Amino acid sequence: MILVTGGLGMIGAHTARALADLGQEVLVTGHRRTEVPSFLAGRAEVAALDTTDREAFLALGERRAITAIVHLAGGIPGEDPVEFFRTELAGLANALDAARAWRVRRFAVASSLGVYAGRAEARWHEDLPLPAADLPHLIVAFKKAAEPLTTQSLRGSGVEPVVLRIGTVWGPLVDPESPFFPIPSYLNAGLLGETPRPLVADEGFDCCYAPDAGRAIALLTTARTLRHDTYNVSSGRPATNRQFAEALADLVPGTADQLTPGGATGPYLDISRLAGETGFAPAFDVRAAVAHYLAWRRANPR
Structure with a gap:
């Protein structure tokens, strides 16, 4: 056990x-x-x-x-x-x-x-x-x-x-208003038909x-x-606010675009050691993760 x-x-x-x-x-x-x-x-x-x-x-x-x-x-x-x-x-x-x-x-x-x-x-x-x-x-x-x-x-x-x-890390059970990561609140606002807080479009970051x-x-x-x-x-690859916003707009048509121009990719974790020794590879890209999370939030509104 x-x-x-x-x-x-x-x-x-x-x-x-x-x-x-x-x-x-x-x-x-x-x-x-x-x-x-x-x-x-x-x-x-x-x-x-x-x-x-x-x-x-x-x-x-x-x-x-x-x-x-x-x-x-x-x-x-x-x-x-x-x-x-x-x-x-x-x-x-x-x-x-x-x-x-x-x-x-x-x-x-x-x-x-x-x-x-x-x-x-x-x-x-x-x-x-x-x-x-x-x-x-x-x-x-x-x-x-x-x-x-x-x-x-x-x-x-x-x-x-x-x-x-x-x-x-984000996903089911994350605080929808997490002060550490703005993506959950952005997705939740779109799901509820509200206007998300603006994000810098091409700001990239570690994400899993x-x-x-x-x-x-x-x-x-x-x-x-x-x-x-x-x-x-982690996932071993950075994600950008634009990727999340585009996934949300695709999955929830009519979501307001709240991206501002600019941004750059920040540091992210290399998972070569993890992958090489365990065979791990992430199963979710950004769009798949957003789709899964939105489905979970609809079934678990709290």
Whole structure:
């Protein structure tokens, strides 16, 4: 059985679904809610868990043979950054304790493409040294710290660490008004017949549809062998606002064009390592992802 902490969030739920599709038994945890999304219903066992509670965390393994952990649980910072770091660190430490106590084969932990902040390259790959940069967000700061904390904690334990540098993921369960990525709100406005907020037409960015991200993580978790401990997780190709707007206009005729001219492609994640070792290739291009997401939103208006 594979444990996915935060398995009811967007990335976690799609990872759990992909693991189930690979024939794995899956246990997912949620903290403040245990409502299972429709695409995961009947596919995984669900447990309520506050990851900062060490005894409750370790108790998950008392009656289950857990062979791998995918640690995706995480919170949103409040006003006190120290409290945020304390909570995130406690959850990570308890997950690492559990991995060692249960002698799992593999421990995967969520990092972020934000760890590359400060690199000037257009394509970010795992061998780039991470710069000492002013990081854009508290979440990114913790993810960057979690990488060596994980690999050092598991050294000599027999547990194989897998650091997941996850790109910009969107799709079913994403916050429709996400402050981190404008595409969901643009698509939702078009779906509701409202005028979307303007976007710069040719601004390009790293982008990965959630079912693809979940499948990539599932493949890394279950691969027979891995040659590295760090992997980029994304689509491996940039997308532009124009591509999303054109897909929306094609699928929802009459949507107002809210593109302004200009823009350039920003950095994106190279997934050569992921693809070469697992055979992963994204199943969704921009149009297919938009079509799938709009269908999901129509069936799940909340």
